[in-house]
Amino acid sequence: MSKEVIGRTALVDLPRLGFIGISAKIDSGAYYCTLHCHHIEIKEIEGIKKLCFKLLDPTHPEYREKEIRFKNYTRKSIRNSFGDTEDRYIIRTAIRIHGRRIKTFVTLTDRGNMKYPMLIGRRLLKNKFLVDVSINELKKPT
Numbered sequence: 001m002s003k004e005v006i007g008r009t010a011l012v013d014l015p016r017l018g019f020i021g022i023s024a025k026i027d028s029g030a031y032y033c034t035l036h037c038h039h040i041e042i043k044e045i046e047g048i049k050k051l052c053f054k055l056l057d058p059t060h061p062e063y064r065e066k067e068i069r070f071k072n073y074t075r076k077s078i079r080n081s082f083g084d085t086e087d088r089y090i091i092r093t094a095i096r097i098h099g100r101r102i103k104t105f106v107t108l109t110d111r112g113n114m115k116y117p118m119l120i121g122r123r124l125l126k127n128k129f130l131v132d133v134s135i136n137e138l139k140k141p142t
Contacts, residue, residue: 003128004098007135012118013096017055017068023116024097026131030121032078033095033104036060036111040089045069051089057112078107095124102128 006026013020014035037053044050051073056063074090088107095102097120104124111117125131 003130004100005132005135006098006129007137008131008133009116009136010097010120011137012120014055014093015096015101016093018064018066019055019062022062022118024118024120025116026125027119028122028125028131030081030119031123032090032121033106033124034088034111034119034121035106035108036114036117037108038110038112039067040108043069051091051108053089053108056117057110059112060117076107078109080109095120097124098129100128 008026010024010026011021012024014022035055036057037055038057040051040053042049043052048071051070052067054065054067070091072092075087076090077085078088079085086109088109090105090107092103092105095104095106102124
């Protein structure tokens with residue numbers, strides 16, 4: 001399978017979560033993809049524990065107050081970009097990047113103070129994409 005060249009940024013879709021065109025930074029130093037969320041909590045709904053969260057935050061132009069729920073999730077200690085370890089919930093969902101729909105694991109955290117609401121990590125990139133850092137492409141590929 002040939003590897004497609006992508007730039008240091010991209011617009012990605014999260015079809016299962018109902019979001020199209022989220023700006024993402026390609027981060028080959030990160031293992032997982034990471035998504036900006038808030039109100040991340042476990043709720044018992046109809047006797048089943050579910051991970052509930054809201055994508056983005058009220059200050060983001062694409063924010064919607066829709067609560068997203070996942071029955072299947074895990075939790076893991078992740079080292080963030082500042083070198084600190086934090087416990088994060090991880091979901092498995094599809095990401096559409098460069099016309100390819102790829103199922104991957106995504107960690108949830110508050111990235112409100114970061115420029116990009118999403119990071120694309122090397123687990124998704126491996127054997128699929130080559131990163132050319134001279135390309136900055138916050139647009140839909142043609």
